[in-house]
Amino acid sequence: MSLWRDIRGTILPFWVTLRYLFRRPVTVCYPERKQTPAPRYRGRLVLTRDPDGEERCVACHLCSAACPVDCISMQAAEREDGRRHAAWFRINFSRCIFCGLCTEACPTLALQMTSEYELASRELLQVIYEKDELLIDGCGKNDGYNFYRLAGIGVAAPRGSNPGETPPVDFRSNLP
Amino acid sequence: MPTLIIDNQTVTVPEGTNVLEAAKRLGIEIPHFCHHEALGSVGACRLCAVEFREGPVKGIQMSCMVPAKDGMVVDTGSAEVLAYRAQVIEWLMTNHPHDCPVCDEGGECQLQDMTVAGGHGIRRYTGPKRTYQNQNLGPFIAHEMNRCIQCYRCVRTYQDYCGGTDFGVLGSRQRLYFGRFSDGPLESPFAGNLIDVCPTGVLTDKTYRFKSRIWDLQEAPSICPHCSLGCAVTPGARYRQLQRRRARTNNRTNGHFICDRGRFGYGYANHPDRPRYPLLGHRRVTWQEALAALQNKLQELGELFGPGSIGLLTSSRATLETQFLTKRWAAALGSDQLCFEAHPGRDLGARVAASQRLDRTASLEDVRNCDLAVLIGADPLSEAPMLALALRQAARRGARIVVVDPRPVELPLAYERHAVSVEKLGQLLRGLSRPQQSEFPSSMEELGGSLASALLAAKSPLLIGGTDLLGPQGTEAMQQAAEACSQPETPCRTMFLLAGPNSFGGALLSAEGPCFSSLLEGMEQGRIKALLCFEADPLADYPDRKRSRAALARLDMLAVFDCAATATLQEADLFFPTTAVEESTGTLINNEGRMQAFEQVFSAGTPLAESAGGSHPPRFFSRDIPGSEPQSAWGILGALMGRSADLLTLRSEIEKNDHRFAGLSQLEARGEGRRIAAPRQYSLSHQPNISGIMGSDQLQLLVTETLYGSELLSNLSSCLHESTPSAFVMLHPQDAARFKLEEGKKVLLGTPVGDLTLTLRIAGDMVPGMAIVPRLRGTVLEPLVPGTEPLPCRIEKA
Ligand code: SF4
Ligand code: SF4
Ligand code: SF4
Ligand code: SF4
Ligand code: FES
Numbered sequence: 001m002s003l004w005r006d007i008r009g010t011i012l013p014f015w016v017t018l019r020y021l022f023r024r025p026v027t028v029c030y031p032e033r034k035q036t037p038a039p040r041y042r043g044r045l046v047l048t049r050d051p052d053g054e055e056r057c058v059a060c061h062l063c064s065a066a067c068p069v070d071c072i073s074m075q076a077a078e079r080e081d082g083r084r085h086a087a088w089f090r091i092n093f094s095r096c097i098f099c100g101l102c103t104e105a106c107p108t109l110a111l112q113m114t115s116e117y118e119l120a121s122r123e124l125l126q127v128i129y130e131k132d133e134l135l136i137d138g139c140g141k142n143d144g145y146n147f148y149r150l151a152g153i154g155v156a157a158p159r160g161s162n163p164g165e166t167p168p169v170d171f172r173s174n175l176p
Numbered sequence: 177m178p179t180l181i182i183d184n185q186t187v188t189v190p191e192g193t194n195v196l197e198a199a200k201r202l203g204i205e206i207p208h209f210c211h212h213e214a215l216g217s218v219g220a221c222r223l224c225a226v227e228f229r230e231g232p233v234k235g236i237q238m239s240c241m242v243p244a245k246d247g248m249v250v251d252t253g254s255a256e257v258l259a260y261r262a263q264v265i266e267w268l269m270t271n272h273p274h275d276c277p278v279c280d281e282g283g284e285c286q287l288q289d290m291t292v293a294g295g296h297g298i299r300r301y302t303g304p305k306r307t308y309q310n311q312n313l314g315p316f317i318a319h320e321m322n323r324c325i326q327c328y329r330c331v332r333t334y335q336d337y338c339g340g341t342d343f344g345v346l347g348s349r350q351r352l353y354f355g356r357f358s359d360g361p362l363e364s365p366f367a368g369n370l371i372d373v374c375p376t377g378v379l380t381d382k383t384y385r386f387k388s389r390i391w392d393l394q395e396a397p398s399i400c401p402h403c404s405l406g407c408a409v410t411p412g413a414r415y416r417q418l419q420r421r422r423a424r425t426n427n428r429t430n431g432h433f434i435c436d437r438g439r440f441g442y443g444y445a446n447h448p449d450r451p452r453y454p455l456l457g458h459r460r461v462t463w464q465e466a467l468a469a470l471q472n473k474l475q476e477l478g479e480l481f482g483p484g485s486i487g488l489l490t491s492s493r494a495t496l497e498t499q500f501l502t503k504r505w506a507a508a509l510g511s512d513q514l515c516f517e518a519h520p521g522r523d524l525g526a527r528v529a530a531s532q533r534l535d536r537t538a539s540l541e542d543v544r545n546c547d548l549a550v551l552i553g554a555d556p557l558s559e560a561p562m563l564a565l566a567l568r569q570a571a572r573r574g575a576r577i578v579v580v581d582p583r584p585v586e587l588p589l590a591y592e593r594h595a596v597s598v599e600k601l602g603q604l605l606r607g608l609s610r611p612q613q614s615e616f617p618s619s620m621e622e623l624g625g626s627l628a629s630a631l632l633a634a635k636s637p638l639l640i641g642g643t644d645l646l647g648p649q650g651t652e653a654m655q656q657a658a659e660a661c662s663q664p665e666t667p668c669r670t671m672f673l674l675a676g677p678n679s680f681g682g683a684l685l686s687a688e689g690p691c692f693s694s695l696l697e698g699m700e701q702g703r704i705k706a707l708l709c710f711e712a713d714p715l716a717d718y719p720d721r722k723r724s725r726a727a728l729a730r731l732d733m734l735a736v737f738d739c740a741a742t743a744t745l746q747e748a749d750l751f752f753p754t755t756a757v758e759e760s761t762g763t764l765i766n767n768e769g770r771m772q773a774f775e776q777v778f779s780a781g782t783p784l785a786e787s788a789g790g791s792h793p794p795r796f797f798s799r800d801i802p803g804s805e806p807q808s809a810w811g812i813l814g815a816l817m818g819r820s821a822d823l824l825t826l827r828s829e830i831e832k833n834d835h836r837f838a839g840l841s842q843l844e845a846r847g848e849g850r851r852i853a854a855p856r857q858y859s860l861s862h863q864p865n866i867s868g869i870m871g872s873d874q875l876q877l878l879v880t881e882t883l884y885g886s887e888l889l890s891n892l893s894s895c896l897h898e899s900t901p902s903a904f905v906m907l908h909p910q911d912a913a914r915f916k917l918e919e920g921k922k923v924l925l926g927t928p929v930g931d932l933t934l935t936l937r938i939a940g941d942m943v944p945g946m947a948i949v950p951r952l953r954g955t956v957l958e959p960l961v962p963g964t965e966p967l968p969c970r971i972e973k974a
Contacts, residue, residue, distance in 0.1 A: 060277035061389040073793075075415070075785070076386040084278040084386055088792035107277045130792050152273035152307055152322045159322075160307040168309045171347030 037115040042098045044116040045091055047131065048109070048140035052156065055135065056110030056147065059086035063102035063111050071095035072102060083148070083155045089131040093119050108147040112140040180231070180248035195239040195250055196224050206252055207261060207290045209327045209375050211240040213425075214432040215337060221268075221327050223290060225260045227251045236260055258295070265294035270301045272376075273322045280318070281377030284390040287325060306350060313343075314361025315898045316368055316440055318382040326352050329373045337433070339568050339588025340364030354378065361899070364588065365561055365883055368439040372423050372432075383440055383895045384420040388412070396775040397424055397845040399764050400438035401493065401757045402890045404674035405540065405560045406766030406849075407434045411442060411758045416801070417783035418445040418758055428848045429540050429766065435561035436899075437883060441890025445756040446783050449741045452803040455751035463752075463805070467816065470750055473733050474509065477705050483510030485705040487695045490516050491712035492526070492676025493889070494809060495762030496771070496837070497823070499678065499685050500830050501813035502710050508817060513695055513704055516682030518714040518724075520691040521963045522675040523682075525643030528651040529672035530683035530769065530856040536658055537851075538638050538669035539768045544569040546669075548634035550578045550627055552654065553601050553645030555585045558881040558950075559673040560767070563640070564588060576634075578627065580604065581645070583880055583948055584906070584939040594623055595943045598878065598966055602650050608657035631661035637668040643675070644881065644963040672767055675963070680765040684836060684856050692718060699727040706733040710809050711754060713742035713888065716953075719961040721929065737809050740892060753806035755780050760808035761823055763840065765852065771840060772849035780806040875911065875947050876966035877927055879957075882950035886962070891953045903955040905934040907971070908944040912936065915971055922974035925949070928967055929959040933974050947971055 028035060037043065050056045059076030077087035103111050121127050139145075148156035152165060160167040179188040182199050189198045194217060196206050209221035217240035226239045231248035236257060239250070251257065269291060276282045308321035331354065334340040342363045347353040356362070362370075370379040393412035400407045400421070407430035410422045421442050423434040444450070454466035461469075477485050488506045490499050499516060506514040517523035543549065543566040556564035568589040571577050577591035582598050596604065600620055607616035607624045608631070616624035631637045639661075641654045654670055661668040674680060692714065698704035707714075707728065718724040728734055728747055736748040739756045758777040765771050782803030784793055807815075814821040827841040838853040885891055885900040905925050907917065917923055919938045924931055925947065933956070934949070942948060947969055951962050960967075 058277045059386070060282065061392060062277065065283075065389070065391055078386050087790060090792055125795055128795065130795075147277070151275035151278065152305060153275055153278060153320075154307075159309060164304050165307050166304045168307045169347070169351040169353070171308075171351050171353035173351070174348055176349075 037117065039115070041115040041117070042100045042113045044093065044114050044119060045096070045102065045111055045134065046114050046136045046140065047089065047134045048112055048136055048138060048142075050108075050146040050148070051139060051143060052146060054083070054148075054156075055085050056108045057086050057089065057106075058084045058108055058110075058147065059089065060084075060107065062105040062107060066101045066105035068099065068101060069095045069097055081155060082153065086131055089134060091129050091134060093127040093129060094124055109140075109142045109145050112142075114140075178244045178246045178248075180244050180246065180250065182250045183252055189244050191243075193244050195226065195242050195244050195248070198244045199226075199239065199250070199252060204252055206239050207293050208240060209286060209290065209325065210329060212329055212332075212373060212432075215329060215332045215373070217241055218328065218332070221325070222264050223261060223294075225257055225264070227254045227257050262294045262296055265291050265296045266300070268325045269296060269299070270303075271306045271322075272325070273305060273307075275320075275322070279320070279323065279377035280380040280385060281323075281374075282389065285377060286375035287323075308353065311355045312359045313356065313379075314367075315895055316382055316436060317362060317370060318380045318385055319355060320378055320380070321353060321355065323376045324352070324354055324378045325376055327375060329375065330354050330370050330379060333369055333373045333433075334362075334364060334367070336572075337569070338364050338366040338369065338565060340367065343367070343370075365436050365557060366433060366565055366588075368436045369423065369433045371439075381420050383443075384412075387417075387419045388414045393419065394778045396777045398758055398774040398777060399677065399772050400434060400441075401677045401764070402437050402441045402887050403560045404492070404676060404679055404767040405429060405562050406677055406764055406770065406772050407438055407562055408772075409434060409438060411777045413758065413778035415784035416778065416781035416803075417785055418442045418756070418778070426848050427541060429770065429772075430562050431540070431544070431566075433562070433565060435565070435883075437561055437887070437890050437896070440895050441887070441893045442758070443893030443895060444740055444889040445758055446786070447740070447892045448786060450739065451741055451745065451751060452753050452780075452782060453805045454753065455748070457749060463807075466750060466752060470735055471816070473750075474706065477732065478509065481703075481705055484513060485703065486511045487513040487698065487704045487707045488515070488710070489518060489692065489695065489707060489712045489714060490682065490710040491717070492517055492522075492674065492679035492682055494678060494682075494711040496678060496681040496765060496830065496840075497762050497810035497826055498710055498808075498813065499681050500833075501810050501817070501826070503685055505813055505817055512689070513698060514689055515692045515695055516686045516689075517675065517679065518692045518712055518717040519675065519719060519961065519963055520693045521647055521719070522643065522679070523686070523691045524648035525646070525651050525672075525963070526674050526679040526683035527686060527856060528648045528655070529643055529674060529767070530680050531858040532655050532670055532672070532855055534769065534851060534855055536655075536662075536667060536669050537768045537855075538640075538671040539770065540566045542636070542669055543567060543638060543640075543671065545573075546570050546634075546636045546638040547573075547575045548578075548630055548636075549575060549638040549640055550580065550631065551585070551640045552580045552605060553582075553598075553650065554640045554642035554673055555581065555583055555880065556640075556673075557586060558883055558886070559642050559644065561883060563671070563673070567591075576630070578630075580623070580627075582878065582943040582946055584941040593941060595941055596620070596623075597943045597946065598645060598876075601646065602653060605646070605650055605653035605657050609653060609660045628661060631668055632663060634668075635666050637661065637666065638671065639668060640671045640673075642673045644673070647963075647965070674767045677766065678764045680767060680769055680852075681763075684765070684834075684852065687857075696724060696727045699730055702730065705731060706735070707731055708735045708737070709744055709748075710737045710813070711739070713738070713744045715743040715747065716888070716958070717961065719964045721959045721961075737812060739806060740888060742888070752812055754809040754812065755806045759806065760811070761845075762808070762810065763827070763843065766849075769852040769855070770849040771837065771843055771852060773843040773845045775845040780804055875969050875971060876945060877925075877960075877969035878946055878948045878966050879951055879960040879962045879964065880948060881962050882952065885952040885954075886950065888953065900952070901950070903932070903934050903952055903957045904937050904949070905971070906937045906939045906942060906948040908942055908946070909938050909940055910944045911947075911971075912938050915973075917971065917973065924972050924974045926970040926972075927960065928969075932956045
């Protein structure tokens with residue numbers, strides 16, 4: 001019995017090799033030819049803008065808290081009109097494991113993953129991205145969402161004039 | 177002592193404890209909003225529901241409203257209870273905005289925690305949400321009313337606990353509004369506590385706005401360094417910047433709250449002008465160079481003029497460890513020219529205060545529980561703000577509070593007020609120390625007699641004195657008065673307000689040592705050639721600045737070790753940067769002799785916000801941290817003496833060396849601190865009373881502390897500047913009429929430091945014949961230092 005198994009075990013690999021000699025290769029000649037990853041591929045992160053063209057990120061620190069390898073850092077600041085935004089925002093892609101937890105945590109849908117995967121570099125600082133390199137000019141995958149129109153803060157539109165809000169109460173009135 | 181069963185565990189609690197607190201003793205946290213240990217229960221939020229299975233009450237009840245009783249069987253997590261709580265949370269969330277990402281409370285928000293704990297995740301209510309307009313509540317507190325859950329904690333804190341009147345609840349039904357009637361800064365000096373008590377993000381710290389999240393902050397238990405009470409605080413730092421202070425709980429001292437000076441006075445650690453590297457002359461040098469220069473100079477002076485030519489000075493800002501090592505080093509150098517406070521009056525005052533019997537010394541807890549407090553020459557809001565809050569709690573329980581003071585003392589409570597001149601305060605105290613003989617001066621007979629009998633009759637009477645106004649003699653007189661007004665079962669305790677957070681430690685260590693006047697004499701005569709100042713500022717703190725400036729100018733070497741850009745630093749030949757309280761560990765002894773350890777919050781360094789200029793952190797790799805050169809003063813002293821810089825060894829040594837510090841090495845920063853084991857040996861050598869007799873129409877000038885602007889470190893905090901008054905002088909209406917002066921107008925005040933142009937304020941509740949000015953650093957009033965005898969002055973129209 002075992003003799004038969006040994007013979008089969010010796011011949012089969014040669015047969016497989018022989019078969020693949022006449023198949024088309026699955027590898028591509030990277031970098032001359034590039035693969036198009038799937039739409040939900042988890043590649044380099046970007047910061048998107050809301051439909052009004054404003055930065056979506058409010059520097060809430062949720063992505064940096066969610067990140068298991070601590071590669072996001074930022075400082076929040078306040079704009080004249082009360083909008084909270086990131087004074088600076090840094091992602092260290094040499095540490096990032098592309099797990100996507102940050103994008104799941106992001107309440108404003110600012111942080112999104114793209115299909116860009118070409119991040120290798122000999123220069124470490126080249127993969128440390130600052131806000132100006134992360135920020136893109138569009139909404140990315142979610143084009144309708146504007147956090148400030150839903151937050152009641154009165155930044156995108158005056159208080160009480162966003163959908164689903166009543167006008168500010170007049171606490172001086174005792175009428176019903 | 178009822179015994180009850182909560183979640184199958186048995187617990188026995190004191191009579192009157194509610195079920196919520198009883199459960200806490202077992203480590204069971206029942207979700208709640210409106211209950212607060214310091215504020216009590218009101219049963220408003222309905223979140224703390226539990227099920228009572230057996231006992232006097234049955235069914236679902238609010239655990240905060242039901243006192244624990246024998247035989248109760250309580251289930252805190254039955255299915256019905258959980259469903260009830262989930263409902264309550266869902267109601268609370270119907271109007272809550274969707275703005276946690278831009279809310280500073282996020283991460284430390286009780287509403288977030290309770291929503292998660294209550295299991296409410298998906299919103300079912302689809303109707304519109306209520307919105308509000310916010311108010312500008314001044315420089316300290318940001319307001320975002322949309323987030324309110326109507327728990328009333330803020331009103332109960334502001335109005336009931338702190339005695340503020342300008343913030344409250346307005347409106348009705350669905351329109352409840354927690355704010356002021358109109359925009360404007362909150363008036364109470366305890367307003368910052370709203371930040372801690374509001375369980376949501378309605379009231380947050382404006383100075384900390386958008387700076388961090390709690391999970392990114394470095395925090396550690398610390399002590400407030402801005403007055404002698406030593407309140408427990410939790411500072412938070414990030415990116416080398418001290419970003420906020422919160423109150424920490426210590427039931428013996430501050431309880432749950434702190435004052436706004438303590439909360440917002442943290443800016444000194446980040447001050448852009450803070451000197452962060454060693455200086456030789458005005459040249460930046462390395463630590464090695466600076467230390468070598470110091471050692472060489474000391475050796476040279478020692479050889480030429482003997483060890484007595486070296487003077488050493490620390491201050492009430494220095495930690496016990498620093499003070500102790502300074503003393504050790506003085507001994508090693510062979511110098512006896514060592515002093516622990518640059519202000520002789522304050523030095524002697526603290527020495528007397530520290531000799532009070534420990535069982536006669538009151539803590540803030542004793543103040544909260546007293547039934548009669550007589551304040552003589554003490555202005556709590558200026559000298560020790562949290563004392564005012566403690567007195568208010570006593571008054572709320574029905575205590576009688578009597579204030580005898582030449583100044584217009586304000587307190588957030590109902591109290592009796594007697595305007596009495598400075599000399600008469602001493603006479604009153606001397607009279608009180610012989611209550612039976614009623615030896616009061618004629619004008620004081622009625623007041624003195626009634627106070628003496630009230631003190632003798634009260635259950636827990638208290639005498640509170642400010643050492644600045646009383647001076648060493650007055651402080652001693654108050655101790656004698658307390659002794660005389662004590663009954664065997666009802667001892668009369670005292671509390672003395674001292675100059676700084678560790679005045680007491682200096683007073684204990686100073687023994688019979690010289691005070692700074694005699695060091696100055698030595699400098700003037702050329703006996704003392706070098707002065708080493710450890711976190712001391714003799715130029716600004718010695719009452720006669722001309723004299724101290726001239727004496728310091730005669731020195732061969734002035735070496736300064738400090739964390740702030742003080743006046744003395746400008747004159748220094750050698751400078752060594754030391755750490756701020758938050759950047760190191762140490763021990764401070766507060767005004768009742770409580771040793772309190774504090775831990776390091778963060779490591780010294782120029783804040784990233786400053787070194788990166790608002791932009792992102794630098795894009796290069798380096799091990800050097802900008803501005804990280806400051807070292808703890810005791811660490812530097814250890815290095816100078818060639819000892820190991822281990823805190824625990826040092827503390828054990830202090831403890832072994834001096835039995836009064838017993839227990840120091842076991843002191844935990846998180847605990848309640850520990851009273852010293854024994855008071856100072858009593859020793860006031862009687863000096864002649866130097867108050868000159870002044871003509872009756874001669875105006876006397878009294879310099880006092882103020883809430884903001886007097887204390888060195890908090891005055892470096894820029895967020896307090898908006899609340900700091902501009903230079904003014906106060907007069908009694910009679911005197912104003914006598915000199916034909918008008919309120920609000922500029923007047924010229926002739927003082928020993930020159931003619932000052934000030935704005936006049938008229939105060940009806942002060943004594944006539946006196947002009948009162950606050951000590952305000954950075955103004956024309958800066959050279960005037962409190963804690964001296966009244967000065968002669970004149971006043972006229974500017
Ligand atoms: S993808 Fe993962 S590792 Fe990368 S930044 Fe986001 S959370 Fe961090
Ligand atoms: S979670 Fe989103 S909004 Fe918040 S800081 Fe990160 S990117 Fe900005
Ligand atoms: S402002 Fe804060 S403390 Fe006051 S009622 Fe609203 S949630 Fe409660
Ligand atoms: S009372 Fe004194 S120790 Fe307490 S917080 Fe205020 S300044 Fe600090
Ligand atoms: S804590 Fe008991 S009802 Fe609010």
